[in-house]
Amino acid sequence: MKWMPTCRETTELASRAMDARLPFADRMALRLHLAICKNCAQFNLQLQEMRRLFRVETGDSDDAAALAPDARQRIATELQKRLAP
């Protein structure tokens, strides 16, 4: 990577930094770019915001989704079959 990554390359680094510790040179390049680029700084913030929203959102919330009656019936029948061969 050149001394200063482009925005596109920076989004790759920022994404990867969400999952693993970057090598030193990449970490510096990312920091340097984020310091001078508003768009990429915004992108980086939003990556973290997305993570927060998705995690918050996964608890057993009042999410209304439920097994459809026919699916429930099918599963009950399968269980029954397994129990009484």
Place this chain on the structure above:
Amino acid sequence: MTQLDAQTWLAEHGDYLFRVARRQLHADELAEDAVQETLLAALTARDRYTGNASPRTWLTGILKHKIVDLIRRQVREVELPRDQDGEEAVDLLFKQDGHWAEPLRPWGNPHAEAELSQLRRVLDECADRLKPVMAQVFSLREVAGMETEEICKELDITPTNCWVLLHRARLFMRQCLELNGFNRAGAV
């Protein structure tokens, strides 16, 4: 007694398991399959249930393995194209010189209770719009919180593939959320 157990699990935890599965598989039929396989596996393994964890926790543990199995099967079926999976769409987000094509605006803070259900809907819709494999890798990482190494190993894809999928999924999710109103301060 066991018969009662299995049907009780379905009655008491079926919807919960379905929601957990649906959030990661993004398809109702797949989520139903996951619930069924989980309960059948639980039935087979019921002797190993010690009662240390609540039934729901125990069942959820089994479900996670089933979800990964289902995703793995799907990934095999799809055969990841290395370069073409969304690369052109990514090109549209940037200019030739690598700068953003459009400026990014700050998001509001969509956190009021009243907004949560709408937020959920938007997140689901956006995840549905990703290519299936991308949505699944993204969900395993961001929703299930699995480490990328674990995801690569489980799905038998290369780390490079995994990074690329996550990068693209994040670019698209961000854009989709923004198009659905995240850019208006305070609104979802």
